[in-house]
Amino acid sequence: MxxxxxxxxxxxxxxxxxxxxxxxxxxxxxxxxxxxxxxxxxxxxxxxxxxxxxxxxxxxxxxxxxxxxxxxxxxxxxxxxxxxxxxxxxxxxxxxxxxxxxxxxxxxxxxxxxxxxxxxxxxxxxxxxxxAPIHQKYALYKGVKPLRIDHFNCFSPDVDQSVAFYNELGFRVTEFTEDAETGRLWAAWTHRKGGVHDIAFTNGLGPRLHHVAFWVPTPLNIIDLLDLMATTGYVGNIERGPGRHGISNAFFLYIRDPDGHRIEIYCSDYQTVDPDLEPIKWDLKDPQRQTLWGAPAPRSWFEEGSTFAGTEPRPSALAASPIIAP
CATH class of the missing domain: 3.10.180.10 (2,3-Dihydroxybiphenyl 1,2-Dioxygenase, domain 1)
Known part of the structure; x- marks a missing residue:
């Protein structure tokens, strides 16, 4: 569509x-x-x-x-x-x-x-x-040094419908994944603030919250966090990455909190302020879509998410499947 x-x-x-x-x-x-x-x-x-x-x-x-x-x-x-x-x-x-x-x-x-x-x-x-501002109180910086909340990603049972509705709210699509067989959207990234996305939608059992993302200063902060998590009892909470997304070009890491809520640590995407910026299209089977370096995501990344209070998820309308890590 x-x-x-x-x-x-x-x-x-x-x-x-x-x-x-x-x-x-x-x-x-x-x-x-x-x-x-x-x-x-x-x-x-x-x-x-x-x-x-x-x-x-x-x-x-x-x-x-x-x-x-x-x-x-x-x-x-x-x-x-x-x-x-x-x-x-x-x-x-x-x-x-x-x-x-x-x-x-x-x-x-x-x-x-x-x-x-x-x-x-x-x-x-x-x-x-x-x-009061604290961005120059460097004694407070620790962990991955999170600077700001960046985006939400949600599983949607019908990404086309989600995009159409949020388009009415003024969210503009920056990048999208299309299923070649049906022409339907498998995923889409939409924004208000001028980054790649404020809210994105991924095909799947939904609605569910896929992840919340935080912007950090550099990829090196992500490496520091991995070292910290690996030596403080959180190695099992590291789910995916580090890597560079094809979509958004961002450097990323996905981790899980103690309850399984997924958090993305994120930096280095690009500006999308121009109102006539053309969305970038990706094929679902492109191995560089998920990670520019070609590494696919694990099955948990496509199947697990946080349920929303008061909402019963329903199966997705699109049966297409991306490349999944063995």
Missing amino acids: PLPTPNLYPAFNIVRLSHVELAVTDLAKSRAFYVDTLGLQVTDETADTIYLRAMEERGHHCIVLKQSDHAEARDLGFKVFSDEDLDKAEHFFKAKDLPVEWVERPYQSRTLRTRDPHGIPLEFYSRMDRL
Whole structure:
């Protein structure tokens, strides 16, 4: 199916992705992973919740960890340009017969909660509490030295439908994988902020959260993290990489937190600000699509993900399969 024409004037203005809430089963173990190993900064902490931000971020949090009896992904958060855009968003989602509610969120202005047509829980806000900058407080840098949250990737049961819907929200496709036999999308990378993606969609049982990615300064920081994880009890949490993606050209590493939530460590993609930038097409069977160096991903990367709260995943509509590592 052809890509939709980019919508440069959407019904409301999304600036970028902002944050995610993850339910975890052992808050102390998760704290050790995200704070002591990855190097995220604690901005608030209670008996059942930890708020974290990365080194360049001025907003209060980019990840919220919530103690729970089972692990799951909760709302994906996006920042909009103004309060007026929140009202426009409410009208947009109501017109689509999608659920809408106004919710209270600590450290955020009024927040609109909804779901996309496949059931991914979303929330939108225009203002988050600002914190003092710490990007030049180098004594705080540790772990992989995470600078900012970069993107979400979600399994979708119908990538064409996902792309069409988020295109209405103003997300523009930068790169995509097409199944040669059917002409349907197998995966697509879409953005608002001018990088390769704010949210991407991969064909599979879904919706589920595939991963959350953090931008780091250099590939050498990823090597440092691998050495740290390999000698502090986390060698089994290393899933894939390091490597360089064909798609996005980014240097990457995929790891799993103590509950299995997948985290990508990511750097070195490219700018996509121009509104008339042509998307790059990849064939599903191209061995350089996954990794420029030709190494395929393991089966777990295509089959495992975090379920979203309140949403039952369903099988994908497209049966095509990529190259999988033996």
